[in-house]
Amino acid sequence: MNLGLVSSVDLVFEMMDVGNMKLQADELRVARGGKEILHGLSFHVSAGEVYALLGGNGAGKSTTLLSFLGFIEPTSGAVNVNGQSVTSNLTQARSAIAYLAEAAKLYEHLDARENLTYFLQLADKQVDSNAIEAALDRVALRGDARGQRLKGYSKGMRQKVAIALAILRDTDILLLDEPTSGLDPTAIDEFHHLVRALADAGKAILMVTHDVYGACHVADKIGLLKSGNLVGEFTAEAGQSIDTELVHRAFAQKDAP
Amino acid sequence: MSPVLLIAKDEWRYWLRSNLAVYSALLFLLLLVVTSVITVSEIHSKAQHLEHDQNQAEEAFVDQPARHPHRMVHYGHYVFRTPLPLSLFDPGLDAVTGKAIFLEGHRQNSATFSDSAASAELGGLAWLTPAVVYQLFAPLLIILLGHGAIARERESATLMPMLAQGLGGRTLLLGKSLALLAAICVLLIPMVIAMGIAVANGALFSASISLLAIYFIYLCIWGVLTLWASSLMQSRATGLASLVSAWLLFSLVMPAALINWVAKQHPMPGKIETDMAMLEEARKLGDGHNANDPAFAQLRAQLLEQYDVENVEDLPVNVRGIVAQYGEEKLTKTLNEYAQQQAAGEARQAQLLQNMSWLSPTVALGLASRAMAGTDLHHYQLFLKAAEQLRFDFVQGLNKLHAEEVTYNDDVNKYGSAEQQARARVDASNWRLLDEFEFHPQGTSARWGQSTVTLAVLVVWLLGLTSAMFFQAGRLQR
Amino acid sequence: MNLMANMRRESTLMLRDRAVIAWAGVIFLLAVYAVWVGMAEVKQQRESITWLLQQDTLERDAALTHQSDYGGVAYYSFHLTYDEPSNLAFAAMGLRDETAWKHRVRMLALEGQIYERDAGNPVFALIGRLDFAFLMAVVWPLALIMLLHDLKSSERVAGRYNLLVATAAQQSALWVSRALLRAGLLLVVAVLPFVTGALLSGASLLAIVLVLAMVIIYAVFWLLVCYWLASWQQPSPTILAANLGVWLLLAVVIPLAGRITIDQLVPLPSGSEILMTQREAVNDAWDLPKQDTFDAFVATHPQWQEQAKVGQGFQWDWYYAFQQVGDQKTQALSDAYRDGRLHRHALAGLVAWVAPPALLERSMQRIAQTDLKSVITYESKIREFHAQLRQFYYPLLFGDGAFDADNLQQRPNFSLTHSNDS
DSSP states (O other): OOOOEEOOHHHHHHHSOGGGEEEEEEEEEEEETTEEEEEEEEEEEETTOEEEEEEOTTSSHHHHHHHHTTSSOOSEEEEEETTEETTTOHHHHHHTEEEEOTTOOOOTTSBHHHHHHHHHHHTTOOOOHHHHHHHHHHTTOOGGGTTSBGGGOOHHHHHHHHHHHHHHHTOSEEEEESTTTTOOHHHHHHHHHHHHHHHHTTOEEEEEESOHHHHHHHOSEEEEEETTEEEEEEEOOTTOOOOHHHHHHHHHHHHOO | OOHHHHHHHHHHHHHHHOHHHHHHHHHHHHHHHHHHHHHHHHHHHHHHHHHHHHHHHHHHHHTOOSBOHHHHHHHOEEEEOOOOGGGGTOOGGGGTSOSEEEEETTEEOOOBOOHHHHSOOOOGGGSOOHHHIIIIIHHHHHHHHHTTTTHHHHHTTOHHHHHHTTOOHHHHHHHHHHHHHHHHHHHTHHHHHHHHHHHHTTOOHHHHHHHHHHHHHHHHHHHHHHHHHHHHSSSHHHHHHHHHHHHIIIIIIHHHHHHHHHHHHSOOOOHHHHHHHHHHHHHHHOOTTOTTOGGGHHHHHHHHHHHTOSSGGGOSSOHHHHHHHHHHHHHHHHHHHHHHHHHHHHHHHHHHHHHHGGGOHHHHHHHHHHHHHTOSHHHHHHHHHHHHHHHHHHHHHHHHHHHHHSOHHHHHTTTSSHHHHHHTOBOGGGGGGOOOOOOOOOOHHHHHHHTHHHHHHHHHHHHHHHHHHHHHHHHHTO | OOHHHHHHHHHHHHTTOHHHHHHHHHHHHHHHHHHHHHHHHHHHHHHHHHHHHHHHHHHHHHHHHTOOSHHHHHHHOOEEEEOOOOTTGGGOOGGGGTSOSEEEEOSSOGGGTTTOOOOOOHHHHHHOOOOHHHIIIIIHHHHHHHHHTTTTHHHHHTTOHHHHHHHOSSHHHHHHHHHHHHHHHHHHHHHHHHHHHHHHHTBOHHHHHHHHHHHHHHHHHHHHHHHHHHTSSSOHHHHHHHHHHHHHIIIIIHHHHHHHHHHHHSOOOOHHHHHHHHHHHHHHHHHSOHHHHHHHHHHHOGGGTTTOOOOSSOOHHHHHHHHHHHHHHHHHHHHHHHHHHHHHHHHHHHHHTTOHHHHHHHHHHHHTTOSHHHHHHHHHHHHHHHHHHHHHHHHHHHSOOOOOGGGGGGOOOOOOOOTTBO
16 A cells, blocks of 8 residues: 655656656646636646546636647646647647547437447548447447437436547547536446546546545546645555545645635 | 516516617617607608698699680699608608609699609618617517526526426516516607607697507517517527527518518509500590590580580580580599509508418508508508599689680680780689698598508417417416 | 538538528528519519500500691600510519509600609508518528527537537538538528529529629628627627627618618709609790790701791690700709719619628619619610600601601600610
8 A cells, every 4th residue: 555645746747757648737827717727737647547637616627628628728837738739739639639528418419329420520530330339339328229319318328428439539538527427326337447448448538527436446646626726646556546535634634724 | 575576677687787688778779769860850851841842833833824724734733742740650651652743634643753762772671760660670679688588597497496486487477578568668668759749740649649559569469479489498599599580580571572472462553554444445535635526526516405506606615615624524534443443453452461461460560550650552542532633623623714714716716816825815813723732641540440450460469479478387387 | 631521521410400401491482482473573574564565556556546647646646665674683673663664655745754653552662572682682691690690609508519629620610611501501592493583584694693693702791790700609699689780780770871871962853843844844835935945946956947937826846846845944953863863873882882781682683674773774765765756756747748647657666675684
């Protein structure tokens, strides 16, 4: 049981393999509506790693995520994807990322297959129907539901289609925005298995969540975000998951005046 | 405070805090004020000009020197169409119909010189009047104000808690209706002012009030339609889109499309076609200029017998004048017959349009509004009739002078020496026989009579939509 | 990825959008209706002219049988003039409901006749027809607004915006192809009936292409406006209201302000002025010495100096001379009326550059020859024809020859052709 609380981010940079760095935020500052939301955020996600950004409402989690997608431009600092600045290489950055939005919204009047086909074409990705079926198998979407419009889907089923899309995009990087909110425990469990498997297959996964338990369960690394500051980072040793209690305590400590 | 009032008050507060509502209301007000000022000043100066022209025409006629009466028949007279007071709100057909008619013997001329044909051509919507602003754009404002009434509560998820508190769906809708009703009343304030000005300028008070009532009903139709759609649609956006689509179809497309339909269903021969058919008949009657025309032989024989003389020269009256009187009367009868046919054709088209107005309250309102303002087809036809009556009266008056004041011998030699010419003239004081042109618009009850169908259309639309809205309101609770 | 692939992908999605299908259907039906009724109207006007031409000849021949001198023949012979609808008139009826396109004139003073208004039911002129020009200029942009205002905001509300943008290989291609497809579909369904109608009507290819080019430019203009507003990060209702505001400004406010300003700026002699002057001139002549009339007549027609002699009693040559002189006295006013209208028309043309709906309608009316210029061309054709009539009759009236009906064989006939018809 070797779990370290890294106080200095600079230390982390020295330790990691730069070639594997898929996502990287460096002294990232972001302002919206004249108010600074992120105050110099630095962290990175490497290939094969699940990074959970944890924090309460308004901590700046989604802002961080959207910065990687280039929706929000940093006021200073850098956001890099595959070692290249997002700002100057927007198209490459986005094509390297599969994004799973909060409460996955797809086209309600299309069925699962049609949605997947549409979004894959949109991403300019050639995928045959067998691959689509395989992906839907992998997320365990019921066969009889695949031809039905999303209108009648439950939240969990929609999430499965969205994940299938992320899988089919076959990108090196996955950004997941509150992927488990509103799902039932079984679905969450299934989802975590899938995320783990994807990371093990070499993908870099950045997950934004306020679900402490889930984050600890699946992540290799956890960043604690509070009011736009990264107040702490935890890493798990190989084969071990992070101790929930510890994160809770760390959170509480930082919260205490 | 009762829940209904509370809801209404809250809706107003929402509007006053919403940029969309405030700006669109301001834009509407601006449009209304500008068109009102323009229309009032245009109508005012036009009325002055036309009245001046009318007086001048009358003076010119009366001031003519001594002449042969038949010369005055061809000198003729002009009548001008001065706008009625309510046309400062709804000028209706005034802009597209002729302003002046030349009245002379043996002919019924058409009204010439319409404003629209001589104006800068920038499309039909460049002829915006206060009435059109209310017909076309007030509904749009009502839609912008009211589309969110229920839908926004649903969107912000306040609808269910409200209903869960025990507030009835009908109470909710009643409150929203009250708010929109108040907005409609505010919208109508400029119109009330316009009606006041019109009444001060001599408009019928009852007609002005009726006009106001018609517009009130019309705006309520849109208000109810808006609230109904708002309670039916899941989101503000779809509600607004559907309502604007309905507005586009009912208010912009339907009127023009119905005109196409009417023109196709009841094509009407133009005046020339009618003239052609008529000329054939008139020729059979003989030419009033030529007293030797065989058609008048019988008349001549009758006269000779009546006065027991051998030759027309010996008659105590001038046979040419008698013939002219007789010819004018016969001809006018035919002319009127055809004019009536023409008017009936137009009226048939108007009737079809009225019946088709069940498809669009905007069309119904337009027709009812023009009828009430006295600027509709019917009043235009009344004007033509009054002008024709004046024409016939003065022409026959002159023909009578011709028969009684000019002897046959003098008449025959009227192109002779200066002295002979002078003897064929009658004194200038005779020209006072010309009556002043007076046009009597219909009374209010007759105008209501003109609008029975269109008023029924408006009332039925309002009742139908109100029931639909309250039915929907009852379903909100489920 | 090229635009074509984008288009293919988006078109399958669009064709499942009920709002798009509904609006495309509505515009298609309206276009078919407008073209169909427009063609029926043109056919009717043509039939009316054909019938009138027959009646006109019969009527003139009948009038002739009673007459024994040229003066009487000229007095009783009306001549039909007409402005036949062009082959494209079905698409833009323009002023044909407000102004006369048929006139019967005779050799009396023309100013007293030319302003007669044989137009149809004034209610038609007031409300206006749903012709293709109105459909394209006024209704079409609103339909486009309905389809494009929530191009982006609807995706935002549905929570798909970020996913779409993040997924799209080319972001701009996504929105551009969506907007283009919607506008394109709406344009095609509107234009197809027009082209069909134009081909059936035998309009010249050049005119059709010209109209198409204008319509396409117009559509692109509105596409740009809508696209620009759709990018605004506001809820759909606000964007829709803004769009309607732009439409209101361009289709209503600017034309209204333009018309009022121009009408104020360019005064016209009032109709009553023209009519009264004309009447006074013609009627005063009865009381003036005949020589005065002949003098004024000979001043413009010196070739009849020898023949214009005062005689005893009524003289037809003197009668027509004072009709001519009456026209001459009104000429300045009449020219001012025509020039004033043309000036207003020209200024309105300038204003139309900042009011595209008016610009499109005016341009289409120009091509369809139903605008003011065509009305005035028709008027000048009537004047020309009337002058020909005078040229024809004057030698007979002023000459000494005995009446011979055979001489009337050479009487001129009115004709008018349109340049744009194939």
